[in-house]
Amino acid sequence: MRNEQVAFSERLRAALQRAGLGESPVELVRLLARFGGEPVSQQAVSGWLKGRAMPRQANLRALAKMLSMEPQQLQYGDDARRVREGKGEWRLDPRDQLAIEAFLQLPTAQRKLLRHLIDEFVKSAANGRKP
Structure with missing residues (x-):
């Protein structure tokens, strides 16, 4: 299980970097709630980022939505790197x-x-003017 947690942590941190987000547990807790995740502590998010724990499925789905990924890609990895961009959406x-949703x-x-x-x-x- 430990290797799975570490691998998940690496995928999560890489996806956050690609999305232009930092690894701030405070910001991730706030964004997670806005993408339909369940309430979670900053310590729990820190555990995900450090490879000590895995999120529950509802939070995994919210993270994937936030990062424009498929949940199974975030959880297990996928060399094909299927992203919504190929389906007519942008990252x-x-x-x-x-x-945009608002x-x-x-x-x-x-x-x-x-x-x-x-x-x-x-x-x-x-x-070339400032608004």
Whole structure:
């Protein structure tokens, strides 16, 4: 079991790095809850990161969703590295993914306003100006 925990820890830390996330248990506890995970302590997350423990299945699924991976890939590894990018989705920072999900829940008028605001930011950036 110990080798399985260490291997999981290595896959988790590598996936966090690819996603542009640090290994902060505080941040991971917060993000885990937002991706449908069960409440867990910072010490438990630290155990996952250090190869001392494995998450329960609900938290494994939430971690995988947060990292745009299949749960079995995170748990067992997979040289094929199947990611959602190949299915027409992009690999996003989990915080951006949450922002997009929140955007999609907004009423139509507010979404239209935010799209306009984003367009203005893009135009400003293209012209080398600060918004």
